[in-house]
Amino acid sequence: MLPNWICCGMKERNLDWFPRMRAMSLVSSDAEGEQNELRNLQEKLESTMKLVTNLSSQLSELKDQMTEQRKQKQRIGLLGHPPSINVNPQQPA
Numbered sequence: 001m002l003p004n005w006i007c008c009g010m011k012e013r014n015l016d017w018f019p020r021m022r023a024m025s026l027v028s029s030d031a032e033g034e035q036n037e038l039r040n041l042q043e044k045l046e047s048t049m050k051l052v053t054n055l056s057s058q059l060s061e062l063k064d065q066m067t068e069q070r071k072q073k074q075r076i077g078l079l080g081h082p083p084s085i086n087v088n089p090q091q092p093a
Contacts, residue, residue, distance in 0.1 A: 005017065
């Protein structure tokens with residue numbers, strides 16, 4: 001329920017009671033602070049994304065190197081034990 005003086009003002013179409021240009025509002029620095037915070041978060045997100053991309057690339061390189069190293073060890077294992085050749089065959093008596 002509105003106070004009587006407001007009802008009378010409205011009936012008379014007198015809006016002097018309304019706090020025009022005197023209302024509380026957010027200080028512009030608050031809005032600027034939020035914008036700065038958003039910018040900082042965006043920069044941190046972009047930086048993190050670059051780091052993740054870089055780490056993913058390094059991980060992929062490491063995986064390729066490990067695969068190549070494993071292949072080389074398998075080749076060495078296959079070639080490292082050649083069948084023994086008897087240099088002095090025994091002659092039948």
